[in-house]
């Protein structure tokens with residue numbers, strides 16, 4: 001039997017984590033899970049550890065983020081799948097890359113906040129995207145030259161409120177915002193999808209991952225979510241990635257790369273092109289969905305601006321979910337935090353962590 005890939009899954013009880021465990025359980029002949037972490041779901045964590053024969057587990061609500069980061073550099077691990085939520089994932093991404101691990105990244109905030117810090121640590125083929133759009137771009141870019149790329153086209157479903165006016169958005173509830181039409185996801189990313197902040201974070205993520213300037217990254221609205229993203233080349237050719245909206249596909253690709261393994265469900269039957277009907281594409285509405293515009297501005301400004309954008313957004317999303325403020329207040333809080341911030345060069349993990357804490361306090365005051 002060939003040597004199995006040794007994997008650590010950070011955030012194994014979340015939406016991505018649970019699906020990653022499912023893929024690893026199906027492919028136990030090729031993958032050995034050596035570590036799991038969860039925030040507070042002890043029962044599920046214990047179940048997962050038992051099913052996969054995992055001896056190292058961390059409960060971060062008790063043991064703290066340093067214990068998670070320590071597991072991310074476990075000497076036996078080849079690959080770390082970071083499925084943590086929010087800027088809390090940055091420390092572990094940093095630890096994994098520093099320790100020479102392959103990093104399969106579902107935690108986009110790591111790159112949004114610390115892209116300028118992380119990317120110099122990455123060797124070719126050792127940072128694998130799990131975000132569906134970035135997995136699509138990564139696959140479209142395989143075998144191609146970065147200098148021959150004309151544009152990366154990131155698709156956006158438009159979320160549950162596509163086509164609404166700002167007056168309508170002012171009154172939407174957390175329950176409505178959580179009901180994404182195409183993807184089943186955790187609460188934080190569901191709200192980010194409703195505000196289109198998620199798409200802005202994904203543009204910043206793509207800028208770092210694929211070393212492309214912002215002028216070559218475009219967002220296109222595509223409500224059916226069948227095309228997961230596209231790459232346009234200088235000769236006018238486009239390569240697109242299509243598939244069902246099932247996160248197990250990009251999760252598995254990050255684990256099987258550079259190979260492809262059979263899907264653990266019948267993907268071919270669920271996407272029958274003859275039944276698919278029409279696919280629509282249009283420009284996103286950045287006037288109504290101001291979070292997308294704020295994210296693009298913060299990304300282009302670079303330095304510490306995306307760190308502030310992200311920290312303010314995390315606080316604002318939590319406040320909206322707790323019904324402490326309205327949907328449009330998310331954009332207000334993020335916008336005000338960005339306006340008050342004096343942009344600096346990114347220098348260290350500690351600098352970003354301090355700024356994250358400081359911004360959260362400022363955002364809380366604005367809620």
Ligand code: MG
Pocket residue numbers: 131132133202
């Ligand atoms: Mg995505």
